[in-house]
Amino acid sequence: MPELPEVETVVRGLRSKITNKAITDVTVFRSTPVQSLPDDQFCRLLTGRIIRKVTRRAKYLIFHLEPELYLIGHLRMTGKFIVSPILPKPGKYQRVWFHLDDLLMIYEDVRCLGTLEICENLEKHPKIQKLGVEPLSQDFNATYLQQCFHKAHREIKSVLLDQSKIAGIGNIYASEILFDIGIHPQKQAGLLTFGELKNLVLSTQKILRKAIRENGTSISDFRRVDDKTGAFQNFLQVYARDGQSCRKCNTVIKRIVQQQRSSFYCPQCQQ
DNA sequence: AGCGGAACCTGTCGGC
DNA sequence: TGCCGACAGGTTCCGC
Numbered sequence: 001m002p003e004l005p006e007v008e009t010v011v012r013g014l015r016s017k018i019t020n021k022a023i024t025d026v027t028v029f030r031s032t033p034v035q036s037l038p039d040d041q042f043c044r045l046l047t048g049r050i051i052r053k054v055t056r057r058a059k060y061l062i063f064h065l066e067p068e069l070y071l072i073g074h075l076r077m078t079g080k081f082i083v084s085p086i087l088p089k090p091g092k093y094q095r096v097w098f099h100l101d102d103l104l105m106i107y108e109d110v111r112c113l114g115t116l117e118i119c120e121n122l123e124k125h126p127k128i129q130k131l132g133v134e135p136l137s138q139d140f141n142a143t144y145l146q147q148c149f150h151k152a153h154r155e156i157k158s159v160l161l162d163q164s165k166i167a168g169i170g171n172i173y174a175s176e177i178l179f180d181i182g183i184h185p186q187k188q189a190g191l192l193t194f195g196e197l198k199n200l201v202l203s204t205q206k207i208l209r210k211a212i213r214e215n216g217t218s219i220s221d222f223r224r225v226d227d228k229t230g231a232f233q234n235f236l237q238v239y240a241r242d243g244q245s246c247r248k249c250n251t252v253i254k255r256i257v258q259q260q261r262s263s264f265y266c267p268q269c270q271q
Numbered sequence: 272a273g274c275g276g277a278a279c280c281t282g283t284c285g286g287c
Numbered sequence: 288t289g290c291c292g293a294c295a296g297g298t299t300c301c302g303c
Contacts, residue, residue: 003296059297076297078281093281111281113297127298154274163298170296219296220283239296260276262294 002059002075004135004168005211006222006230010081011056013225014105017083021100022050023065030095030112037118045118046071051100058131058167062122070119072128073107079114082106083225131167135204140166142197149189149197156192157185157258169204172217172239175264177204179238184270185256185263210235238264 002010026043037045046065053064061081063071073079078093084104090097091108096116098105107116119125132148133139148165159165160174169177178185180203183196192200216222216230219240223229237247242255242264251268 006296074297076279077295109280111279111295113280115298152273158274161297172296217296222296259274261296 002079002216002222003170003173004056004059005173005208005214005232006216007056007059007061007075007168008212009216009224009230010075011054011061014061014081014083015054017103017225018051018054018100018105020050020052021103023047023098023100025097025099027097027099028095029090029097042116042118045069046098057128058134058163059170060128068120070122070125072115072117072119072125074115075109076111076113076115078110080106080108080223081225082108082223082227130164132163132165133167135166135168135208140201140204142194142201145192145197145200146194149192152189154189155186155258156183156189157263159189161259161261166204168208171261171263172219172236173204173207173211175239176207176237179264179266179270180207182269182271185258185265238266240264 023046026046028039028042031039049065049067049069051063052066055062055064059074061073063073065071084106085102087104093108093110094106095109096107098107122128133144149159152159157174157178160169160177161171175185177200181196181199183192211217211232214230214232214235215224217232217236218229219233238253241253244253245251246253246266246269249266249268251266253264254267256263
């Protein structure tokens with residue numbers, strides 16, 4: 001489901017609703033796979049703390065708690081956070097209920113691949129440490145990419161998905177960005193010119209910003225915190241459009257498999 | 272070091 | 288209708 005724009009949409013939705021709320025109780029219906037703590041310890045550590053901030057790093061959601069502690073969430077494919085003023089019936093896919101004063105924050109996950117972890121020191125978190133640059137930051141520029149891609153024989157699509165280099169791009173936006181700059185997804189990353197890298201930076205930022213403005217992409221089941229859909233799916237140029245005609249040149253959009261994931265491109269526009 | 276492939280888990284859809 | 292394989296927006300681990 002969620003790539004950077006979708007996670008940013010969720011974070012903004014949560015921020016406006018749960019900032020400065022106290023966690024009064026936690027109920028675990030089904031632990032997430034990598035939850036390293038027993039359920040009761042997980043609940044005990046969180047209960048009584050106040051949510052001071054909700055932020056995003058790559059595709060991770062970070063709840064900053066006081067007294068100091070961090071709850072780090074990753075939605076993977078089907079994770080969802082929903083905030084509800086009323087007590088719903090526990091649905092089949094609901095994993096955790098966070099009681100927040102008068103509100104309920106529900107963590108739901110159909111495929112159970114998402115993760116929730118408690119962390120004491122954000123800087124020392126092994127997964128967060130390994131992440132590359134944020135594509136919407138100043139550090140994401142053509143010079144950085146030139147160092148990254150130097151002598152890289154890997155295909156450009158694969159490098160765009162490498163979170164240790166660029167953090168936050170996923171399968172949908174990788175295809176969309178490559179279409180926007182007219183680069184074939186199987187082109188070797190190391191062969192891109194400095195000019196093409198500049199275009200890659202501009203295009204990535206343009207597309208991610210637009211997707212955030214549109215509240216993300218709802219292909220099948222992505223929902224905002226208020227359960228509304230995003231709208232960026234209406235602006236997709238190639239993703240999941242195989243067999244349809246290119247909006248620029250009318251050539252039929254192709255689908256190929258790279259790293260066991262679908263890539264979509266226009267054979268005419270992307271060389 | 273860098274890369275490809277399998278695994279994690281559940282649901283849906285299309286073909287036969 | 289039922290079964291089966293392919294596929295789904297992500298990450299990690301293992302082996303070469």
